[in-house]
Amino acid sequence: MKSEYDVIVLGGGPAGLTAGIYLGRARVDTLVLDTGTVGGQTVLSYSVANYPGVEETSGHALSATMLRQARSFGATVKPYASIESLRLDGDPKIVTLKDGTRLTSHALIVATGGVPRKLGIPNEEELTGKGISFCATCDGDFFTDRPIAVIGGGNSALEEAQALAKYASRITILHEFDHFQAHPWVVEEVKANPKLHFLMNQELQRFEGSEKLEHVVAKHKATGKETSVAVDGCFVFIGYIPNSRMVASMVQTNERDEIITDAALATSVPGVFAAGDVRVKRHRQITTAVADGTIAALSAIEHLTSRPTA
Amino acid sequence: MLLTNLPHVDSDSALDDVLTNNENVMLCCGRMGPMCLPVYDLMEQCKDDYPNVAFVDMDFDGPAASAIRRLPAVRSFTSLPFTLYFHKGQLVEATSSIQTKDQVTDILDRVFGAES
Numbered sequence: 001m002k003s004e005y006d007v008i009v010l011g012g013g014p015a016g017l018t019a020g021i022y023l024g025r026a027r028v029d030t031l032v033l034d035t036g037t038v039g040g041q042t043v044l045s046y047s048v049a050n051y052p053g054v055e056e057t058s059g060h061a062l063s064a065t066m067l068r069q070a071r072s073f074g075a076t077v078k079p080y081a082s083i084e085s086l087r088l089d090g091d092p093k094i095v096t097l098k099d100g101t102r103l104t105s106h107a108l109i110v111a112t113g114g115v116p117r118k119l120g121i122p123n124e125e126e127l128t129g130k131g132i133s134f135c136a137t138c139d140g141d142f143f144t145d146r147p148i149a150v151i152g153g154g155n156s157a158l159e160e161a162q163a164l165a166k167y168a169s170r171i172t173i174l175h176e177f178d179h180f181q182a183h184p185w186v187v188e189e190v191k192a193n194p195k196l197h198f199l200m201n202q203e204l205q206r207f208e209g210s211e212k213l214e215h216v217v218a219k220h221k222a223t224g225k226e227t228s229v230a231v232d233g234c235f236v237f238i239g240y241i242p243n244s245r246m247v248a249s250m251v252q253t254n255e256r257d258e259i260i261t262d263a264a265l266a267t268s269v270p271g272v273f274a275a276g277d278v279r280v281k282r283h284r285q286i287t288t289a290v291a292d293g294t295i296a297a298l299s300a301i302e303h304l305t306s307r308p309t310a
Numbered sequence: 311m312l313l314t315n316l317p318h319v320d321s322d323s324a325l326d327d328v329l330t331n332n333e334n335v336m337l338c339c340g341r342m343g344p345m346c347l348p349v350y351d352l353m354e355q356c357k358d359d360y361p362n363v364a365f366v367d368m369d370f371d372g373p374a375a376s377a378i379r380r381l382p383a384v385r386s387f388t389s390l391p392f393t394l395y396f397h398k399g400q401l402v403e404a405t406s407s408i409q410t411k412d413q414v415t416d417i418l419d420r421v422f423g424a425e426s
């Protein structure tokens with residue numbers, strides 16, 4: 001792998017791959033690095049039905065198409081990169097990999113997306129895959145005619161609870177607030193489902209079980225009353241947090257660790273741009289990530305053409 | 311049917327063959343679902359770095375998977391894929407659900423690394 005590029009893009013989700021497509025097509029020498037599989041959170045979507053111009057596809061297939069497009073325009077895309085350190089101030093920007101490889105560029109786009117939020121309670125890690133799950137479509141049939149819990153109160157949690165009702169005997173939804181954040185019509189649907197039961201205003205305390213999950217224990221936030229729900233499974237849908245840890249000390253972020261950008265998606269560091277779920281924004285969709293990737297790429301090109309040459 | 315570039319194990323005899331003819335085997339038993347696909351991709355990425363390991367997959371709904379589902383080590387598993395690591399035909403490690411590269415390579419290094 002060569003070491004000098006015009007632009008390095010950190011992250012190979014929809015924002016990063018779109019940046020790769022636009023930069024590659026503009027004949028900008030571009031490297032897209034991802035620490036995991038290419039596609040980001042999109043590959044975890046079983047079905048994508050609202051991406052304009054594509055009737056319905058899987059997240060994996062959509063990502064694979066974006067990857068082919070980026071490579072066809074000349075971008076180098078490297079998945080499963082192990083990044084040791086970054087240096088973002090000055091020019092060039094420097095990315096050092098764990099194997100010692102030193103990569104440089106004159107502009108850098110941070111498109112590292114988000115990572116699923118964890119509850120951070122006892123036994124969460126130990127019982128993941130042994131009752132605790134994050135994909136209703138993948139794992140729902142393991143819980144046919146069994147009681148389960150769903151954690152969360154947004155659209156994802158309630159829609160997945162509805163889907164799981166095809167399998168489970170009883171579903172208890174535990175939510176941290178006294179009201180749901182989901183759209184009103186989604187809330188209306190789940191409240192009409194006789195298999196679904198609700199424990200609101202709950203603070204999750206711990207998961208219990210030896211070889212596999214047996215109980216979810218929560219405490220009412222107002223009364224302090226502890227409730228233990230006997231379940232065989234628990235599906236967690238409590239959103240995402242920005243994957244900004246690697247750059248948080250180098251660019252300006254807000255109190256939620258989201259990278260602050262201007263309208264051109266420039267960060268507080270000259271020549272560094274941010275795109276997708278890692279930056280401050282209201283709506284996080286594949287389409288908005290793709291838009292961000294486009295803007296960040298065009299802004300990076302402007303930065304390259306406007307910078308003083310040696 | 312799994313649409314991957316990995317060798318597929320689709321029968322009991324094929325499972326016997328792969329375990330008999332390879333000292334180290336990583337087998338991912340899953341579907342073409344969102345939690346399984348990243349693991350298949352990861353296995354394909356690992357092939358060059360671990361030439362001493364046979365990387366294979368198996369359809370969770372296929373006939374060969376019944377032998378996997380009966381294993382005591384996976385009795386408590388409730389998330390796809392089931393990923394199993396065999397050394398000299400013996401199951402030495404098993405995980406349930408999606409795994410990161412670091413999680414997989416940690417296991418590969420730990421259970422197969424000493425003799426690689």
